[in-house]
Amino acid sequence: MILAAARVVTPAQVLEPGWLLVDGDRVVEVGHGQPPRPADTDLGAATVVPGFVDLHVHGGGGASFDTGTVEAAEVAIATHLARGTTSMAASLVTDSPDNTAAAVRGLAPLVGDGRLAGIHLEGPWLSPRRAGAHRTDLLSHPDPASVEEVLAAGDPSTGSGRRGAVRMVTLAPELPGGIDAVRRLADAGVLVAIGHTDATYDEARAAIDAGARLGTHLFNAMRPLHHRDPGAVGALLDAPVDVELVADGVHLHPAVLRTVFAAKPGRCILVTDATAAAGGPDGEHRLGPMAIVVRDGVARLADGSRDGVIAGSTLTMDAAVRFAVRTAGLPLRDVVHAASTAPAAAWGLADVGAIEAGRRADLVVLDDHLEVVGVMRAGAWGRH
Structure with a gap:
């Protein structure tokens, strides 16, 4: 054809x-x-353009991956597929160890059959000071035993080679045991991302030296960039690693998108950080164990304990592409690279992410x- x-x-x-x-x-x-x-x-x-690849998405269409059910996952996958995302991760927020393990077990078969590209654990090894929309009482430190549990998660049912179903972990490297955890996860082939962190520049660089290769939603839930205290943001901008960007006009100003794209050519990855509310109307939803409310398309925590905290997004990748091109004024080719090619490369998905002979025919018509x-x-x- x-x-x-x-x-x-x-x-x-x-x-x-x-x-x-x-x-x-x-x-x-x-x-x-x-x-x-x-x-x-x-x-x-x-x-x-090539099919979009989303490495950070919690749900969509009213369904959340945190439930761990195939039925909910299929709704979320279909919601984002209709908007151009042909490969996607299932991101899980911090929850109890039992709930997280159950969700990984439930989603692992979808990794095995290719409906999901893998599972992303966003927590529980995050900084309480930069928790964002994560329950601080459920956060913990990455001790060796818990790291080994993550590496073992999903292995029996994925049928996907050496790696288990968990393909990416976001953590705060300044936590006790953080650098050792980065090294162990990276050695096992897991993509380690620095995020929800209060790390100094030196702590973040130590994590990068240990094998971290990505920054989770750059600027958001991180120590702010300061000219005398660059923190994790400065380290991620300064090092040859990739960075996630949420291009919805809420998480980042268009000028910030332009600045980061200029500073890190080829290293920017668009993600949605989408919740169950993506692709649907305003209202109340769940993000793991937390209630969120969406007003005017913006998702925030519903309990009022941390007033104004953004809780993921209602974004889909096609809208992120439009915002980056039409509002931020970035070149279409660079934006497509960030929405498809760069994320596929970051996860080692050699089969997708670009329109080239030999790759899977994943296409979006705009x-x-x-x-x-x-x-x-x-x-x-x-x-x-």
Whole structure:
């Protein structure tokens, strides 16, 4: 099947016009100009980009991954797939050890069959001073026994090789045992992210030296950047590591997006940090063990104990792409790299994240307003 469009965004360039040949679930060939024969599907003035890859998402469509049920996971996956996310993680907030273990067990089969790219544990090894929307009474330190429990989680049922279902862990490296935990997790192939942290610059750099390779939602729930005390933000900007950015106009100002993209070319990763409220109306929802309320599209803690604390987002990746391009003024190719290619590379997903021969045929079709008008996953069109 040959697809033709006004623009096809590849890692090397934006093809105007462009075409691609899809055979089964694979992209076989990508070309510039007119296709070698009449296209089977002519997408006209549309732009074709690779399927989005979201490494930090808690739910969507009214459903949360924290429940650990396949039914809830399928709702969240379908909600984000319809908006262009063809590969996604299931992020779990801090909860009791038993609840977290149960959620990992429940979601592990979806990692095994490829519906999820993996599980991301955001907690419980976080700073109480930078807890954000995490219950401080459930936070803990990463002692060796708990680290080994994380590494063992999901192994029997994933069928996915050496790594278990847990593919990423966010932690605060300044906690007792933090650097040792970074080293052990990284050695086991887990992507370690620095986040919800009050770390100094030196503490964050020590974590990076030990194997941390990502910053969780940069600036948010971190010691603020100061010119004499750069903290984790300064360390993450200064080192050759990737950083997550939530491009919803709530978590970050557009000028901050532009500044970070300029400072870290190719190292920016767009994430949604989406809650169950993503893709739905305002109202009350759950984020793990915490109640949240959404007003005017902004999710915050509902109990009033930490007034104004942002609790994830209602974002979907297509909206993040539109904000980054249309509001922040970033180049489409750079934004697509941050929404697809960079996150896929960070997780070692060599099969997705770019429109290239040999990769899985995961495609998003965008109109002139960057609205999603079509999504293909593994060579099959979805309903939109």
